[in-house]
Amino acid sequence: MKNFKKEVLESGITLITEKKTYFNSISIGLWVKTGSVYEPAELNGISHFIEHLFFKGTASRSYKDINREIDLMGGALNAFTGNELTCIYTKVLYKNYDNALNLLIDLMFNSLFPEEEIEKEKDVILQEISGVQDDPSDYSMELFHKDLYGNSPYALPILGTEDTISGFNRKKILDYYSSRYNPQNVVISAAGNLDHDKIAESVNCYMQKIVSKFDNVKTDKKLITDKFFGDFVHEKDLEQTHFLIGLEGVSRLDKDFFSVEVLNAILGGSVSSRLFQEVRENKGLAYSIYSNSVFHKFDGFFYIYAGVSPKKFALSKKLIFEIIDEIVSGNISDDEISNAKKHIYDGFLLGMESTSQIMNRNAINEIYEGKYIPKTQVLKDIEKVDRHAVKKAADRLFLNKAGRNISVLGKIK
Template sequence: MTHRTTTGTAAPESGAAVPAVSRTDLPGGIRVLTERVPGVRSVALGIWIAIGSRDENPDQAGAAHYLEHLLFKGTGRRTATGIAEEMDAVGGELNAFTAKEHTCYYAHVLDEDMPMALDVLADVVTNAELAHTDVELERGVVLEEIAMRDDDPEDLLGELFDETLFDEHPLGLPIVGSEESIRGMSRDTLFDFWRGEYTTPRMVVAAAGNLDHAHVADLAAKALTDAASRFPTGVPVGPRSGASGLLRPRRALALRSDDSEQSHLMLGVPGLNRHDPRRTVLSVLNSALGGGLSSRLFQEVRERRGLAYQVYSSHASYADAGTLSVYAGCAPERLGEVVGVVRDVLAGVAADGLTEAEVVRAKGSMRGGLVLGMEDTASRMNRLGRSELDHGRQRSVAESLERIDAVTPEQVSALAAELLDVPLTAAVVGPYDDESELPGALQDLA
């Protein structure tokens, strides 16, 4: 079996080496990326698949997340109980998550138990049985998860905002699907989605910790041989393209009535896709705007006026679109004032930019967060998998720090003027029967 291995992957833009990262291309289009982390006795590993909720058609809505439940219910070699007992016996963690553009099945174990964990993951991802009885059993579990989401106003708000901003595009659909789509989903639909989409050219095996790269590559090749044999000439699937124009700023308002004690607000605009060279500038803007205790939004909304306990901004970047949004939770009678202050802050930053001191603090916060976030093996494994699927390359921490350092106040101000001086999209979850009960500051967004 032929492997092609490279170590110390270069970062093309700067030539900076990534000496701890090694890569092997296996038959079937499988990529294996590892990072050896000195001084630890654990390994975090994951099998990443370049398929997420945006890849589902209407009949499959929620299929990727449904499979996240089902694949652990048993394989041709292991029962669900056996999988649980095998991991519990070594104190390991086994789990998965589904996102809009990818899915990851992962484990965190002692270094000596890594071969077992990788074998379990490969077995689960490629050799599941998807028994009819398990499909019905997990249908109820997924429906309960949807009900739990509906009971969490903040989660519900995020989905409502995406649905409003993305309109009918798949990126606006909930990852878990809807009650209707889950109730109507057949075992054949799930099986076809799994077999048709979870292919080895879309797979990345990522691992970080106390490991030997060649050993991990050999184990992955053995564990995934049968799956790879279905794609003998498979070529790794590259990152999704960054075509622009998916989102247009538009004035819009969405309300979801909820018998809650608080009003939950999200205001936002289209952001940048992840291929945009200004994405680091956007991260600095977001951090200064609402990323920490010294951010402008936190200071204006909470510290100076005491209008909300929680207020923050966030941004999300996909292959062809992005969002920049502000969240605030407040008493219903304060919603109008909160909306007014948030809109004033956004308008002020759009018109005048941020001060040099704000930008310096934001950059320092990002630097610290990046480095501290790399202290554990799970974070490093996630960075490996996401970077390969999203960009097709690995960026060193040093390169990322250089990009942060290079951001100037002028760049942040220019981007703020571009992104924030547009119509706002708003979503509200709270104790209102219809939009007429919302404050006027929100109604004029409709």
């Protein structure tokens, strides 16, 4: 922990850094505790829209200047929006850290949101929404969220809808921006060959120039996370039938977090998993099949995705549930548990070879848990998972057969 430092700066921004001297690079991310679940329904998609507008120009940089500047640093600049978080990030050589910080802070806090760019970006994002609807695997996932979460904010698509995007204007964007992007709601995470004090000095310097334009941060109330279980069929003339099976899950802070991760690796989280081996390799029923666990702040869900021929849908679904029931019965070998743990353990260590992954992990731990979690602790938590823990997680997620959501896109024969 001696290489990790945390500091709340004068502006209210929380700065966390982890020094890794064996890297020449540094990854820096500005993380905002906001995303689609904090949006009013009529503003659905506005967090993602604002993320796009960060790259359209500030008082001191045009969009061409932004692109040229990151190119001259030989770096990468990108951003993403999720259900609960928004992040703008870069990876550069450490010698360029000050320029990179200046750029990131300028984009997040000095963007102009010009009216003409707002109108142009509407068309871009409407095309992005159309792209999702044209991709059956992506669209089936969006429909699944709606089916599973019903009236919860988690049902809303991150991109928004055609109606909400079309209704955005500069005033709505500025009002929402000022309510969520307050520096007190921001975490800056940096990892690589760095000096914490120099980074803090740079952030303090650049934040002094930020004009106060933010509302007070509001404490986020617990969101509605009620789920709906049942069968949902969305008929569409497709060559394949895409279906997702949704089950109860756990939150990011849950004590069974790592047990669920091991369970996922056994069931469908790797190419040696039961679903992949049995449904695809042995039976040839699906080309794409996998499971995954999604961890939110207040809850989570577990799901299985498969793309199959319409005439193989019923058989595929039956086989998937048989595999789930077999795990619930306790038919899990010691080798499966050991191999699943090794898959997660070594995958985690590989991720720590990247400054970007270290930066991401530290930011998420700070935002959700308010603390640094050493690599050694994660490895211990993985190692502690045993047969009893996996069986307990399986019972918790899979035992209630009434708690299963099936969302289908395509044709059923």
